[in-house]
């Protein structure tokens with residue numbers, strides 16, 4: 030078996046419902062071929078925080094072994110994404126006084142000040158992304174290098190995480206025999222954004238909403254850069270629990286119903302109705318011969334999904350960014366596979382937009398079935414897909430494919446491979462990519 034130090038890319042997403050490990054062969058900075066995939070049911074993690082490292086290790090090893098088997102390679106080094114309600118983000122401004130031409134040392138100074146200002150004992154930075162720079166009062170400068178000025182105010186999007194959940198994920202990886210690529214954890218919504226969002230979407234204003242099992246990740250891009258991100262509690266598991274409560278079935282049966290005939294905004298004119306027999310359990314319903322129709326199930330699901338999407342909308346509105354989503358919304362994550370969820374997102378977001386109809390699409394990583402090559406969103410406009418998509422081009426793999434893409438850029442771009450300090454590398458990469 031080949032070792033992935035021999036040039037393969039590998040990434041892991043430790044989600045609350047599944048752990049996925051993906052392996053790829055790099056072709057060029059924006060091209061790679063997916064050669065291995067392993068998925069295991071998650072265990073030992075809740076809302077992005079580990080509660081049983083032994084269980085998590087077993088699940089990690091299962092996913093990695095499956096990926097190794099399909100790739101025919103040994104995986105040693107992985108990129109890994111993290112999400113969780115312990116993560117928070119804010120935009121911060123830092124000042125420096127160059128008095129002449131702006132060079133890298135001025136930008137380094139801004140980063141050093143950022144690092145010194147916000148970091149607490151129990152938190153660490155996951156990302157510091159430049160939004161824009163103001164030079165001597167002129168706002169909206171994207172790259173100040175080489176320009177003359179006396180004062181730079183740099184505005185940054187800063188993502189902070191609690192230290193312990195990060196250390197625990199790193200510990201779980203190393204106990205499973207894995208090292209973390211460049212010793213950095215990635216922030217999942219940024220990875221999903223890399224896998225899915227086109228430059229046009231980011232330029233025009235878009236909200237990426239990754240709805241998983243227990244968490245919903247939000248990333249808002251305006252004018253080409255990230256302006257807001259958040260992780261909120263709630264996902265597919267909440268929908269399942271709501272079905273369980275309302276239809277009086279256990280969680281396992283509720284999940285089965287959701288996957289089999291779950292739908293959002295059932296439309297009797299368009300959607301074929303069907304029904305399913307519900308079991309009778311002691312402690313749940315005592316009624317005999319119960320059935321549930323797709324339409325009735327849909328109205329249960331609608332309630333919860335509308336509630337979840339409203340919460341996301343209000344988070345974005347609180348930042349005053351709702352009116353700047355000129356492109357609209359991209360939904361991803363496993364829960365975006367719920368049929369009709371895009372209709373509900375359109376309805377929820379449009380209802381606050383004074384008559385403007387919001388554009389909503391489901392985002393999935395695009396992997397061509399014939400070549401197994403990942404198509405970067407920057408190339409959507411110029412790529413003509415001739416065949417079908419690979420079966421694993423699924424919305425729940427957005428984050429892991431984005432992490433692979435990120436690793437691919439870092440290993441195939443000279444300078445980003447070097448062992449500079451974390452933010453030196455991050456900065457180089459960010460300037461090139463956001």
Ligand SMILES: Nc1ncnc2c1ncn2[C@@H]1O[C@H](COP(=O)(O)OP(=O)(O)OP(=O)(O)O)[C@@H](O)[C@H]1O
Nearest residue numbers: 044045046047241242243244265266362363364425
């Ligand atoms: N076809 C489907 N229809 C409806 N829901 C689905 C479907 N497929 C998967 N899901 C739901 O998607 C959720 C899992 O999504 P995903 O794999 O993105 O989560 P995760 O990354 O493990 O968790 P999180 O991001 O919350 O930590 C589950 O709640 C599952 O029920």
Ligand SMILES: [Mg+2]
Nearest residue numbers: 044045241428
């Ligand atoms: Mg997830």
